[in-house]
Amino acid sequence: MDDPLPRSRAANERLHALVPGGAHTHAKYDDQFPEGLAPVITRGLGAHVWDLDGHEYVEYGSGLRSVTLGHAHPAVLDAVRRQLEAGSNFVRPSILELEAAERFLATVPSMDMVKFAKNGSDVTTAAVRLARAATGRRLVAVCADHPFFSTHDWFIGVTAMPAGTSAGEWADTVTFPYGDLDAVAELLDRHRGELACLMLEPATVREPPPGYLEGLRELADRDGFVLVFDEMITGFRWSAAGAQAVYGVTPDLATFGKALGNGFAVSALAGRRSLMERGGLCDPRERVFLLSTTHGAETHALAAAVVVMDVYAAEGIAEQLHAIGARLAAGVREAAAAAGVADHVRLLGRDSNLVFATLDSRGEPSQEYRTLFLRQLILHGVLAPSFVVSSALSEVDIERTVDAVSRACAVYREALDVGDPRPWTGGRPVKPALRPFA
Structure with a gap:
């Protein structure tokens, strides 16, 4: 697939011409994603987002961990709309x-x-x-x-x-x-x-x-x-x-x-x-x-916060996040073990706040292997700079994610066997967000 995201790529180029870094948060810069695979998002609903090229993804780490109830949550949106009509x-x-x-x-x-x-x-x-x-x-x-x-x-x-x-x-x-x-x-x-x-x-x-x-x-x-x-x-x-x-x-x-x-x-x-x-x-x-x-x-933001706190109390959202994360973690670990990369693709953190480490053949953190892993996830419909969950994720979403991880881990194993991940990175590796030079 020579250019899977042509519209996103063109939008990223325009963004870089107008916005320093091409985004308003360092963690959203396209250098955090594989080259040519930094989707520009048009909309989100629940745990899913769609990009300019019409691709749909299961999304993790939504809004830099801010969207725990899922995008466009009905109760939150209703409260915000009501308040906007009353002044902000x-x-x-x-x-x-x-x-x-x-x-x-x-x-x-x-x-x-x-x-x-x-x-x-x-x-x-x-x-x-x-x-x-x-x-x-x-x-x-x-x-x-x-x-x-x-x-x-x-x-x-x-x-x-x-x-x-x-x-x-x-x-x-x-x-x-x-x-x-x-x-x-x-x-x-x-x-x-x-x-x-x-x-x-x-x-x-x-x-x-x-x-x-x-x-x-x-x-x-x-x-x-x-x-x-x-x-x-x-x-x-x-x-x-x-x-x-x-x-x-x-x-x-x-x-x-x-x-x-x-x-x-x-x-x-x-x-x-x-x-x-x-x-x-x-x-x-x-x-x-x-x-x-x-x-x-601003009243609409406070209205959103009040509803978020109400939903957390009424639906036990924090407990849901832990349960969803635990199911995801079990599936990811099983997939990594089945592909023989359990020592190289590792999950870290609390179930409600999972991140992953990508290690090379020596067990050292590797940006190139991270790039390989991210690239395979994106190509299989999972946008996951982390595995931080939202309560909007369904069992089908988890199964789809684990399937993408299985495919990514198979490629990871192949790269380890060859001793070089670069043929699967698609270009330059992803980079640390905080660094002195671009």
């Missing part, structure tokens, strides 16, 4: 701001107050600012094993893409490895009394070691820094209340987003009242400019 932004708070806050705090009862915004970067940066104001300290510690916290300089400056950032912004950012309490204790010893906050995802592809999150909580209480859980991914995937509810450890501040709006733009900073009030009008101390965004409380 006013000069004073809408009643939906109260309703959404009440619903969120009932869903995440460990938190006392919440403030909504539109994206994850703004709420994590607000958490940093609030922690610095509350502690009078400057230093921020972020987990080095977790890939992304914010687009702002305090974080991007310590990644592989620091160009254009201000050293003054990220000079006070330090990193620590996940799962190692001793490393955090050593960091505190080196910077005694200097740490304003410690930010991490409570879990991703690794479960927290026994006592790890509890140990961080104890260190925060002892040292006086603010413990921040970034629950952009774990919120509504581990449980509706996030990983903090699963593991029984309450942070001082937590950030949510992604699945909260089922694809509509809404994020949240939540936390202890004594901290959050620093951004309000009821605290006698110096005020913190916490979050003040023109579109942060």
Whole structure:
């Protein structure tokens, strides 16, 4: 098949001429997909999407993990439509701001107050600012094993893409490895009394070691820094209340987003009242400019969030995600084993948040083998930069996915036997999203 996506390819070329990178999120750049196989999407319904060339795919990782109920979910769309007819932004708070806050705090009862915004970067940066104001300290510690916290300089400056950032912004950012309490204790010893906050995802592809999150909580209480859980991914995937509810450890501040709006733009900073009030009008101390965004409380997005939380509670969506992921994982592992590549195509993470590793003949991570695997999946109707599930996936979708994986694993085995995946990559390999040069 010389050019399976001619219209998508032409649209990608036009996008690159008009939009830096050809997309508005690095993870959606076409360098994340095999050459010539980066579909441009026209519509989605449930767990399926269609591209410009008329191909239909079973889709995983929908909306960068934000669409957990499936595309165009009827209840969400009905709520959004109703609200759009009533107006979306006013000069004073809408009643939906109260309703959404009440619903969120009932869903995440460990938190006392919440403030909504539109994206994850703004709420994590607000958490940093609030922690610095509350502690009078400057230093921020972020987990080095977790890939992304914010687009702002305090974080991007310590990644592989620091160009254009201000050293003054990220000079006070330090990193620590996940799962190692001793490393955090050593960091505190080196910077005694200097740490304003410690930010991490409570879990991703690794479960927290026994006592790890509890140990961080104890260190925060002892040292006086603010413990921040970034629950952009774990919120509504581990449980509706996030990983903090699963593991029984309450942070001082937590950030949510992604699945909260089922694809509509809404994020949240939540936390202890004594901290959050620093951004309000009821605290006698110096005020913190916490979050003040023109579109942060657009009513249609908050209406979507309220319905998402209602559906999660009524239908047990978090439990469904785990069950669907478990069925998919079993099928993928069986297919890999049958093809003799179980040591090379590996699933990682919680059943509700599955990713895959592609390893070469030496057992090392390989972008070329990832390209081969992605290419075969796409050619067989599965769009899966990960295997992160939505509740819209059916048994037929899972069977179709496992069949595509079986076909991909057969090609994978052939490439391993030959000792070279390049004949099956279709061109240049996929690349890391964060890297200093294109």
